[in-house]
Amino acid sequence: MPNKQTASMEDYLEAIAKISEVKTEVGVTEISKRLGVKKPSVTIAIRKLSEDDLVEHRKYGSVALTQKGQVIARDVAHRHEILFRFLFEVLGVEHGTAQEDACKLEHGLSPVSMQRLTRFVEFALTCPQEEPTWRQGLEYYLKHGKCNLELLNRGHQKRD
């Protein structure tokens, strides 16, 4: 039972994970700043996560993810990462916007679609290194809203 969490709770878990990459102690204030919510909201969220065994927390102490919490946090972060890369690197969306959008989308995509998107992003960023045409064609299309026919013709020859 991977203990399905709400979008909001997933955000808290993700935030805690991100902060503990950088700091040894994760505090309520830090989480509150990162997520743009007030401290009481954090306290309450932590209580809930704690009841679900996703974080470790003693009153007035610092917060830490449990094993279970880490699993979910990693999953969310992964979803975020993929979406961000898709928006930023493939579609060329501006950095900040891509981050914001990834934050919102990361909770709505089914595992199946996520898996497909992951593959797609990998494909887009690694596979066609020696085949510049389609990424170039995409870039052109994103910019101009129509195909670059010249590029298309240049890029390949009819075989037999």
Place this chain on the structure above:
Amino acid sequence: MPNKQTASMEDYLEAIAKISEVKTEVGVTEISKRLGVKKPSVTIAIRKLSEDDLVEHRKYGSVALTQKGQVIARDVAHRHEILFRFLFEVLGVEHGTAQEDACKLEHGLSPVSMQRLTRFVEFALTCPQEEPTWRQGLEYYLKHGKCNLELLNRGHQKRD
């Protein structure tokens, strides 16, 4: 002032629009079935939308979108459509899942990203008709998780 609506209200508007494509009268029960919520929820939502001048509604009568309501509904439907086509036609996600996911994502994407995605989907589905390699390559990658090198080599020759 385009009267920013919540995800939920957008769903109601979209549903009303979809139903009125098929039926002359849009009823509470119909909306309720389509969105999978109970009728009182619909009544309340309609009251709210009515206060915002997005739907026309007399007690016990049928519901209709106003001009303003139609604008928003069309926009939501468009976002849905693009996301669906991306998931279904480009990524090959199963029809039902693609619909569900599109429903969730359609509220979270910024206009900028949406515009880019639209372009991308157009590009993917129309441009490379004479250039089978990249879609084929993608298909292969989605299935096997790695590049089809043979296809890559077959698809183009080094120029000069």
Place this chain on the structure above:
DNA sequence: GAAGTGAGTTAGGCTTTCTTAACAATCACA
């Protein structure tokens, strides 16, 4: 060791969205 400061918590309240249960209007048709 008392006082002040910053961090964390509790209490109470608001909004959104949904629910169930009970009531009211409308319509079809005998």
Place this chain on the structure above:
DNA sequence: TGTGATTGTTAAGAAAGCCTAACTCACTTC
């Protein structure tokens, strides 16, 4: 025309998330 089924509405309330205000705790500093 009256009655029963369908449709729509009201009332009351629950859950999730957020907020402000007011409190408590812990830690530093003199």
